[in-house]
Amino acid sequence: MTDLMDPDSVALWTGRYFDTWPAGLDGWNSPRKKLRRSLERADVLVIADPVSFIYGSLSRRPGLPFVGVLPREMSAETMLPLLGSMLVARATPFDRLLVDRPEIRAAFDEVYDLPEAVWVDYAGKDPVAVVRRTVDELGSLPDHAEAKTAWMERCIAMADELISGLVWSKDEYEGMRVHGVGATTIAIDGDVQYWRAHLRRFTNVRVYPIADALADPDDGFAKPTVNAVALVLADGGQSFEDRAAMVRRAFEALPPGGQLVIDAHVVDTDEGAPNPSLSQLTEEIANISGTALHLESLTSVHHPGDRFTRGVRLRYTSLRVGEVAAQ
Numbered sequence: 248m249t250d251l252m253d254p255d256s257v258a259l260w261t262g263r264y265f266d267t268w269p270a271g272l273d274g275w276n277s278p279r280k281k282l283r284r285s286l287e288r289a290d291v292l293v294i295a296d297p298v299s300f301i302y303g304s305l306s307r308r309p310g311l312p313f314v315g316v317l318p319r320e321m322s323a324e325t326m327l328p329l330l331g332s333m334l335v336a337r338a339t340p341f342d343r344l345l346v347d348r349p350e351i352r353a354a355f356d357e358v359y360d361l362p363e364a365v366w367v368d369y370a371g372k373d374p375v376a377v378v379r380r381t382v383d384e385l386g387s388l389p390d391h392a393e394a395k396t397a398w399m400e401r402c403i404a405m406a407d408e409l410i411s412g413l414v415w416s417k418d419e420y421e422g423m424r425v426h427g428v429g430a431t432t433i434a435i436d437g438d439v440q441y442w443r444a445h446l447r448r449f450t451n452v453r454v455y456p457i458a459d460a461l462a463d464p465d466d467g468f469a470k471p472t473v474n475a476v477a478l479v480l481a482d483g484g485q486s487f488e489d490r491a492a493m494v495r496r497a498f499e500a501l502p503p504g505g506q507l508v509i510d511a512h513v514v515d516t517d518e519g520a521p522n523p524s525l526s527q528l529t530e531e532i533a534n535i536s537g538t539a540l541h542l543e544s545l546t547s548v549h550h551p552g553d554r555f556t557r558g559v560r561l562r563y564t565s566l567r568v569g570e571v572a573a574q
Contacts (some may be wrong), residue, residue: 257382258282258289258311262296268375274299282326283307290392291382295374297334305337309398313337314367314381316345316374323354331358338365341395343381345369399549405415434473434500457496473500480511487531490523494535507540510548514557523557532563539566 259271260282269294272282282304292313294300315334317326317516335355338344340362347353347370355361369377385391397573404451434457455478476497480490509532513525523531525545530542540563548558 248550256290256386258292260292260294260296260300262299268295271295274301279304282486286311291385293378293382294334295378299444300334307381310392310399311340312391312395314345314378314385316342316369316378317351318346319347323348323351326351326356327358331355335359335361339395339398340364341385341391341398343367343385345374345377345381346395347371364508366393434476434497439473457500461500472502473505474502475506476500478507478509478511480509482512483516483518483522485522487523490528490531491535494532498536498539498565503565505565507561507563507565509561509563511561512550512568513555513559514555517554522557528559529561532561540564 259269261268261273263273265271265273265276272285273373279301286304286308287310292311294313294315296318296431297315298318314317315329315338319330335344336359338359338361342365344355344365345367347368348527352366367377367381388449393410478497480493480495494509501507509528511528512522513528517519529542529545542561543564546560546562547556548560550558
């Protein structure tokens with residue numbers, strides 16, 4: 248069982264709960280430089296008190312996996328604005344959030360659409376014991392911090408591609424913000440919840456899961472009209488049917504002139520899990536969309552963590568809106 252007091256493996260932030268957790272960092276008796284040193288050498292960060300944690304310190308090691316404990320004494324209405332963008336939006340499939348009430352999880356999932364693996368239930372349990380077990384589980388994963396860092400770098404690169412090439416540059420966005428120009432709306436499909444949060448740093452960008460863009464207005468939901476759709480295809484083992492379904496959803500959501508960016512691997516994984524070839528992928532998209540999607544650009548991409556270049560990024564423009572023929 249993990250020793251939470253071992254500063255060489257665990258950076259433990261106890262905050263206001265220093266009397267109920269093993270000795271850790273609390274912000275009152277611990278200088279900030281001690282937190283910085285702890286983050287630099289730790290394998291995982293435990294945030295026992297997310298309300299008092301110094302989130303700016305994460306900039307030193309953004310790829311450090313963390314375990315956050317959502318407080319028992321707060322309502323969803325209080326917690327969502329307080330911890331949503333600071334903590335929950337940072338969670339990736341490589342991190343864990345402890346939650347004690349289903350309504351808290353539902354409130355955050357509605358906004359951030361987190362992977363199932365992120366959530367750990369600690370209702371009626373000792374949070375210290377649950378955190379120890381969770382840290383042990385994270386530690387059993389090979390190269391966990393490196394894998395998270397590589398995944399985040401890919402997500403950030405994809406987000407920056409959308410901003411700098413798909414819509415406008417960051418400088419143009421700042422000008423738009425100053426002059427009050429309307430927002431750009433992007434729908435996202437695939438393994439994308441981290442860079443959904445990354446895109447929110449731009450004032451004039453609104454990001455939605457693609458399901459929202461396809462919602463039935465009769466359900467009482469005011470669905471957004473999107474300017475662009477981003478698809479992140481799974482690396483290895485994705486079927487033609489799954490890819491086709493994603494392209495059809497994107498096509499349905501796009502208005503005339505809307506932009507579609509597809510991020511994909513076109514060489515099999517090191518373990519031999521299959522990916523479509525570039526010619527196969529582009530032919531599949533053409534067969535699904537006909538002449539309704541025009542290929543504007545094709546860029547090779549060396550994704551972080553890949554031994555060699557296996558990825559591509561395709562940029563399409565929607566020329567019409569209509570039904571996509573079933574394949």
